[in-house]
Amino acid sequence: MEFRHLRYFLVLAEELHFGRAARRLSISQPPLSLNIQQLEASVGARLFTRNSKQVVLTAAGQAFVPAARALLEQAAQAASHARDVGQGMAGSLAIGFAGTMLYSGLPKILERFQARHPLLRLMLKELSSSEQLMELVQDRLDLGFVHTTRVPPELSEILVARQAFVCCLPAGHALARKRTLSLPQLQGEPFAVVSRTVSPDYHERIMAICTEAGFYPEIRYELRHWLSVVSLVSQGMGVALVPAALQQSAMAGTAFVPLQQATTPYDTHCLWKTSRDNPALAAFVSAVRAASTPPRGNAR
Structure with missing residues (x-):
């Protein structure tokens, strides 16, 4: 049984006349009759009774009409879906992100992309930078x-955003109302940080920033998520150096104060495997490029 047989059958079932059906199909009557015979042989039942005056659907033919129509519709849907996937218009993408991306433009990128690609399913996973590299x-x-410069050679990258560190303080802290503060003013304060195992780059950056300012930070709390760090500070339990985007969290009980010293910026990179041949991925990468604020020269 071929899809051609089904199309010919349905046209003949509508016309109930070989001549009219052949004209609709742009073929002559003999090929139409042959195809109907082949279909009946494949089904194992007569689908039409015909004589010199009329063509009539048999009971088997009447039962076969909805099934044949459904088969053709399913085939058309399958072909359409395959085209959409091939053109990057459908399918799914698994996207990893570090928590700060919720405040660094990711929601806007997702919203704009989804509006242009409504058939694509985006599945998001919050993971640390090291976990994302492995995945x-x-x-x-x-x-x-991710927030790391330790990128395996098989991955391509775009520098998506670059932001400064700010000091996150309890709202009632003596330094909370300062316009800016100097890093040495944090000496002796209990620090909350994202743990070294979760984000080694960030952990090392905080150590370097503080030691360059002349003191070694007293790390009292190591947490897995940025919002956990901010939440702990809001409870008055410590201070933290965090990416500026976290000011948008607007968590009650916290204050964010810029640093007087210039520090190495906190970079966000978009990574994907160079060898992946996926039109949907290519479309998403293009959307990320368009939304990225750093100069295009930072992409490779």
Whole structure:
């Protein structure tokens, strides 16, 4: 049984006349009759009775009409879906992200992309930068947003955003109303940080910033998520150096004060496996490029 047989059958079932059906199909009557015979042989039942005056659907033919129509509709839908996937218009993408991306433009990127690609399903996973690298290399993520410079050679990257560090303080802290503060003013304060195992780059950056300012930070709390760090500070339990985007969290009980010293910026990179041949991934990468604020020269 071929899809051609089904199309010919349905046209003949509507016309109940070989001549009219052949004209609609732009073929002559003999090929139409042959195809109907082949279909009946495949089905194992007569689908039409015909004589010199009329063509009539048999009971088997009447029962076969909705099934044949459904088969053709399913085939058309399958072909349409395959085209959409091939053109990057449908399918799914697994996207990893570090928590600060919720305040660094990711929601806007997702909203704009989804509006243009409504058939694409975006699946988001909040993971640390190191976890994302592992998932990307092992093809369990299509794309990730990370805060690390330790990028495996098989991954491509775009510098998505660059932001300064600010000091996060309890709202009642003596330094909370300062316009700016100097890093040495934090000496002796209990620090809250994202743990070294979760974000080694950030952890090392905080150590370097403080030691360059002349003191070693007293790290009292190591947490897995940025919002956990901010939440702990809001309870008056410590201070933290955090990416400026976290000011948008607007968590009650916190104050964010810029630093007087210039520090190495906190960069966000979008990564994906260079060898992945996925039109949907290519479309998403293009959307990320368009939304990225750094100069295009930072992409490779």
